[in-house]
Amino acid sequence: xxxxxxxxxxxxxxxxxxxxxxxxxxxxxxxxxxxxxxxxxxxxxxxxxxxxxxxxxxxxxxxxxxxxxxxxxxxxxxxxxxxxxxxxxxxxxxxxxxxxxxxxxxxxxxxxxxxxxxxxxxxxxxxxxxxxxxxxxxxxxxxxxxxxxxxxxxxxxxxxxxxxxxxxxxxxxxxxxxxxxxxxxxxxxxxxxxxxxxxxxxxxxxxxxxxxxxxxxxxxxxxxxxxxxxxxxxxxxxxxxxxxxxxxxxxxxxxxxxxxxxxxxxxxxxxxxxxxxxxxxxxxxxxxxxxxxxxxxxxxxxxxxxxxxxxxxxxxxxxxxxxxx
Amino acid sequence: xxxxxxxxxxxxxxxxxxxxxxxxxxxxxxxxxxxxxxxxxxxxxxxxxxxxxxxxxxxxxxxxxxxxxxxxxxxxxxxxxxxxxxxxxxxxxxxxxxxxxxxxxxxxxxxxxxxxxxxxxxxxxxxxxxxxxxxxxxxxxxxxxxxxxxxxxxxxxxxxxxxxxxxxxxxxxxxxxxxxxxxxxxxxxxxxxxxxxxxxxxxxxxxxxxxxxxxxxxxxxxxxxxxxxxxxxxxxxxxxxxxxxxxxxxxxxxxxxxxxxxxxxxxxxxxxxxxxxxxxxxxxxxxxxxxxxxxxxxxxxxxxxxxxxxxxxxxxxxxxxxxxxxxxxxxxxxxxxxxxxxxxxxxxxxxxxxxxxxxxxxxxxxxxxxxxxxxxxxxxxxxxxxxxxxxxxxxxxxxxxxxxxxxxxxxxxxxxxxxxxxxxxxxxxxxxxxxxxxxxxxxxxxxxxxxx
Numbered sequence: 054x055x056x057x058x059x060x061x062x063x064x065x066x067x068x069x070x071x072x073x074x075x076x077x078x079x080x081x082x083x084x085x086x087x088x089x090x091x092x093x094x095x096x097x098x099x100x101x102x103x104x105x106x107x108x109x110x111x112x113x114x115x116x117x118x119x120x121x122x123x124x125x126x127x128x129x130x131x132x133x134x135x136x137x138x139x140x141x142x143x144x145x146x147x148x149x150x151x152x153x154x155x156x157x158x159x160x161x162x163x164x165x166x167x168x169x170x171x172x173x174x175x176x177x178x179x180x181x182x183x184x185x186x187x188x189x190x191x192x193x194x195x196x197x198x199x200x201x202x203x204x205x206x207x208x209x210x211x212x213x214x215x216x217x218x219x220x221x222x223x224x225x226x227x228x229x230x231x232x233x234x235x236x237x238x239x240x241x242x243x244x245x246x247x248x249x250x251x252x253x254x255x256x257x258x259x260x261x262x263x264x265x266x267x268x269x270x271x272x273x274x275x276x277x278x279x280x281x282x283x284x285x286x287x288x289x290x291x292x293x294x295x296x297x298x299x300x301x302x303x304x305x306x307x308x309x310x311x312x313x314x315x316x317x318x319x320x321x322x323x324x325x326x327x328x329x330x331x332x333x334x335x336x337x338x339x340x341x342x343x344x345x346x347x348x349x350x351x352x353x354x355x356x357x358x359x360x361x362x363x364x365x366x367x368x369x370x371x372x373x374x375x376x377x378x
Numbered sequence: 379x380x381x382x383x384x385x386x387x388x389x390x391x392x393x394x395x396x397x398x399x400x401x402x403x404x405x406x407x408x409x410x411x412x413x414x415x416x417x418x419x420x421x422x423x424x425x426x427x428x429x430x431x432x433x434x435x436x437x438x439x440x441x442x443x444x445x446x447x448x449x450x451x452x453x454x455x456x457x458x459x460x461x462x463x464x465x466x467x468x469x470x471x472x473x474x475x476x477x478x479x480x481x482x483x484x485x486x487x488x489x490x491x492x493x494x495x496x497x498x499x500x501x502x503x504x505x506x507x508x509x510x511x512x513x514x515x516x517x518x519x520x521x522x523x524x525x526x527x528x529x530x531x532x533x534x535x536x537x538x539x540x541x542x543x544x545x546x547x548x549x550x551x552x553x554x555x556x557x558x559x560x561x562x563x564x565x566x567x568x569x570x571x572x573x574x575x576x577x578x579x580x581x582x583x584x585x586x587x588x589x590x591x592x593x594x595x596x597x598x599x600x601x602x603x604x605x606x607x608x609x610x611x612x613x614x615x616x617x618x619x620x621x622x623x624x625x626x627x628x629x630x631x632x633x634x635x636x637x638x639x640x641x642x643x644x645x646x647x648x649x650x651x652x653x654x655x656x657x658x659x660x661x662x663x664x665x666x667x668x669x670x671x672x673x674x675x676x677x678x679x680x681x682x683x684x685x686x687x688x689x690x691x692x693x694x695x696x697x698x699x700x701x702x703x704x705x706x707x708x709x710x711x712x713x714x715x716x717x718x719x720x721x722x723x724x725x726x727x728x729x730x731x732x733x734x735x736x737x738x739x740x741x742x743x744x745x746x747x748x749x750x751x752x753x754x755x756x757x758x759x760x761x762x763x764x765x766x767x768x769x770x771x772x773x774x775x776x777x778x779x780x781x782x783x784x785x786x787x788x789x790x791x792x793x794x795x796x797x798x799x800x801x802x803x804x805x806x807x808x809x810x811x812x813x814x815x816x817x818x819x820x821x822x823x824x825x826x827x828x829x830x
Contacts, residue, residue: 067645068645068649068652071645071646072649072652072653075649075653076661079661079662079665080665083665083669088668088669089668091668091671091672092667092668092671092672205811205814205818206811208755208814209755209807209810209811210803210807211778211782211803211806211807211810212759212763213762213766213782213786213803214807217782217786217789217799221789221794225789313654320763320767323767334660335767338664338767338769339767339768341664341667343664346657346660346661347661349654350653350657350658350661353653353657354652354653354654357651357652357653357654358652361652
């Protein structure tokens with residue numbers, strides 16, 4: 054087991070290196086730092102001196118991969134790749150293009166993101182499973198047909214609609230919750246309710262369909278038929294057998310997204326004015342702050358890979374049939 | 379004179395490709411059977427009809443003509459203007475502009491203004507619109523009657539056209555009886571009746587009213603929503619073109635050759651899929667923007683620039699979305715290469731490439747098609763979100779995302795300006811719903827597991 058985990062961990066490194074090289078190519082090779090400086094300072098009418106100054110302030114004035122002027126190890130160390138990209142591995146994200154410490158920003162902003170993401174996930178999973186079980190319970194009836202059609206209809210509605218309509222009806226017309234904003238501590242509750250509610254509703258269509266297909270697969274297996282033949286009631290079959298056995302794909306499906314909860318939701322956070330990592334990223338994209346976008350790309354990939362790793366490990370823990378090689 | 383943009387060429391190339399595939403399928407019984415199942419399914423046929431209508435509008439909008447601009451005197455000037463066939467068809471609602479917002483079917487403007495009345499007195503009132511209800515002398519009383527009359531006329535015309543079509547269909551059918559028509563054809567006819575009715579009513583009302591109101595600069599919202607159809611379709615279709623060759627070739631290679639080829643390809647798609655999609659797209663679009671601002675000479679007109687950006691967006695979406703299909707195809711190929719007929723082919727000395735082409739590829743095509751249709755709706759929805767963050771299509775081009783983006787603050791106005799948002803959402807919803815329902819039917823028909 055330990056051996057397996059270590060081997061999986063070692064596999065993470067080349068993938069992270071790949072992500073690192075990808076971001077490096079995207080941000081520094083496709084367009085040179087000169088181009089970025091011009092874009093930031095205002096297109097063509099910029100003097101070379103201003104561009105050099107901008108680059109020097111942000112440490113973009115080094116060669117990309119190989120420093121001819123330096124000596125020894127410095128030839129590799131005094132380069133953009135070493136300073137900007139290798140640092141990501143030890144979470145030295147550096148400072149943003151407008152001079153703020155990215156690590157400090159992130160560690161401060163991840164809490165509001167989590168405050169939205171965790172309740173949305175828990176309530177969402179519970180609600181989805183409930184509806185999916187209901188659909189399975191009434192399978193073959195018109196109720197199921199209507200339910201499945203509603204799921205497809207809910208899936209076809211843009212996520213933006215849920216947010217805008219929710220803000221308008223709940224926030225403005227009924228005035229039950231504030232339309233947007235955030236407050237630290239326990240005061241956050243009233244600001245969190247609406248985004249969480251909308252997050253749950255927005256994920257309902259695809260979620261219920263996904264869980265329904267999981268349950269359907271279990272419900273067609275032999276042990277379910279045996280359980281019915283024994284004379285168990287339909288409810289007992291559903292809860293004692295189908296739900297219990299479907300827990301493996303459900304749990305592993307949740308584990309894979311757990312680490313990504315830190316990243317927050319881009320759209321929800323920017324609509325509701327929540328100072329989390331999602332709106333941080335959006336702001337960085339809007340103000341074209343390349344340093345932050347680069348850091349978030351790396352952080353996001355790192356968390357995704359951790360999620361995959363956790364899934365693999367949890368599979369081996371939950372299901373003894375999964376072999377470790 | 380035709381004057382096409384890059385995406386137009388690709389759209390037509392894709393259309394020709396699809397037509398060739400359809401012609402090819404007609405002769406193959408094993409491919410016709412699942413399609414027959416799709417056509418016999420009521421939901422499948424209705425959604426297919428709606429999709430085809432959207433497709434028609436998209437194609438009309440892709441056929442761009444270069445025409446001389448007509449001067450007020452009626453003579454053609456030397457300057458030319460590029461309009462799509464759809465623009466020309468929609469001339470009544472494209473040309474007529476109001477000053478600013480106006481509600482659907484309104485005859486007065488959204489905001490009060492100082493107006494000089496007939497006696498030269500200044501009055502503070504809601505001015506009449508240029509187009510909306512301008513033909514009525516006493517709109518407060520006559521408007522409802524007028525709308526009802528025009529709608530009925532539209533319904534009548536639609537019914538006439540439809541009856542003509544039915545007669546034509548019956549005339550060419552085997553024994554000229556409605557009952558003998560296949561289920562699919564009946565469904566098709568009734569879905570067409572619905573579409574004709576909507577179009578008939580709109581065609582009669584649109585020249586006289588802004589059916590979905592006007593936006594901030596007074597442009598007709600219905601026109602914007604219809605124009606946006608092309609953008610949505612192009613994003614869904616062109617992204618698939620970019621994605622398919624990569625996903626199919628890499629997926630088959632990885633599954634068939636195993637060994638280091640498999641390791642390498644797996645490594646590539648794990649790396650790519652581990653980058654959060656939105657961020658990768660954002661990074662790529664940011665870089666494209668930098669490139670475009672530094673090389674303005676490559677993009678001469680606004681249309682060129684917007685078109686290039688649309689193409690780039692499709693390219694980037696394609697590059698980020700092939701990993702899922704690739705993984706699926708690799709797993710399927712791993713299974714197929716152990717099948718008896720593949721082993722037999724190998725024993726007979728058939729070359730590997732030929733085995734891939736003859737025996738593996740045709741057996742994974744159903745997965746490819748299901749994935750393409752399923753991904754299509756996701757891409758249409760993604761466009762709206764990306765445009766909202768300003769990393770989607772060019773702000774100057776028509777798209778539902780841009781409509782939502784430019785009108786999201788209007789819900790805070792008093793009275794609420796709801797029509798722009800609603801129009802974008804309704805159009806997007808009907809396209810995505812049609813695609814989703816169609817995808818479900820296609821999956822049921824093609825998935826071998828669903829037979830038992």
